[in-house]
Amino acid sequence: MTNPVLYSFRRCPYAIRARLAIRYSGTRVELREVALRNKPPSLLRASAKATVPVLLQNNGKVIDESLDIMLWALGQHDPADWLRAESAGHNARNNARNLIATCDGPFKQALDRYKYADRHPQHPATWYRAQAESYVRRLEWQLQQNQYLFGSKPGYADMAILPFIRQFAMVDRDWFDSSAYTATGRWLDQLLATPLFAAVMQKYSPWEEGTIGVAF
Ligand SMILES: N[C@@H](CCC(=O)N[C@@H](CS)C(=O)NCC(=O)O)C(=O)O
Incomplete structure (x- = not known):
């Protein structure tokens, strides 16, 4: 087969x-x-x-x-x-889905402009970055409560969002490392270091x- x-x-x-x-x-x-x-x-x-x-x-x-x-x-x-938040009832499921949808929507749009700011000369890169940061702040808040987005173990939302935050951090790694997003940085580094x-x-x-x- x-x-x-x-x-x-x-x-x-x-x-x-x-x-x-x-x-x-x-x-x-x-x-x-x-x-x-x-x-x-x-x-x-x-x-x-x-x-x-x-x-x-x-x-x-x-x-x-x-x-x-x-x-x-x-x-x-x-x-x-990984689907534990999905099966934990309406609220958890909606929170996870909403977090992912915001990643794929407004965050991804701001991320692309931050990455390719030269193609969007209306504003400097830092302006687009500030737009993307409103999403990162939301993750940071959640990751200060829990090691992963919806608890002590990684799940569907962590893995769906991870590749996009990786890109965000990579645009200017020095800036990201010295930012206030310490819980997000820890979460990112932990997941990137996995054999998976x-x-x-x-x-x-x-x-x-x-x-x-x-x-x-
Ligand atoms: N909503 C789609 C988006 C996929 C997507 O946009 N992929 C990009 C690459 S990262 C792509 O194939 N773009 C078409 C192109 O570059 O020609 C999904 O979640 O699978």
Whole structure:
């Protein structure tokens, strides 16, 4: 039997969150590393959105949203109960979903402008950073109460948000390290130092149409 196929891009934060959940769940997939400037025709056929990550299931079904790929993987196997906040009732679930939605929405938009401030000359980078910081402050507050966003162990929201905070911190690491976001910095460093994170950041050369991708 062949494995499901994952179209992925190493540095894409959406693809990173999908790979984190897939690897953690122990689900085997065939990984096809995509060059975003030269997307393979089979990816474009599978999903008109033309974004990564995209998961192609054995039954032919396509999942082309990273959060849905995470939920699919966790539905296969969730050994440390990453979905515990999801199953802890309405409030916890809504809080987690809201935190993730704000990450993917306003935070991601401010993050991109902060990262590529030269393309948005209306304001200096620090202006965009200040916009992104309203979200980081929210995380900081939660991470001062608990080691992870929703308790003493990492879960779905931590892993969904981690790749984006990593980018935020990396834009100006010295500034981030000397900022007041100490609990967020500790959370970030802890998660980045895990074997799981290292495993999903392995480098692969771009997949070529008609060949078999790497076993992931
Ligand atoms: N909502 C999508 C967003 C995925 C997304 O925007 N991925 C970026 C890469 S990080 C992409 O593929 N962009 C298309 C392009 O650059 O051509 C998801 O969560 O999967």
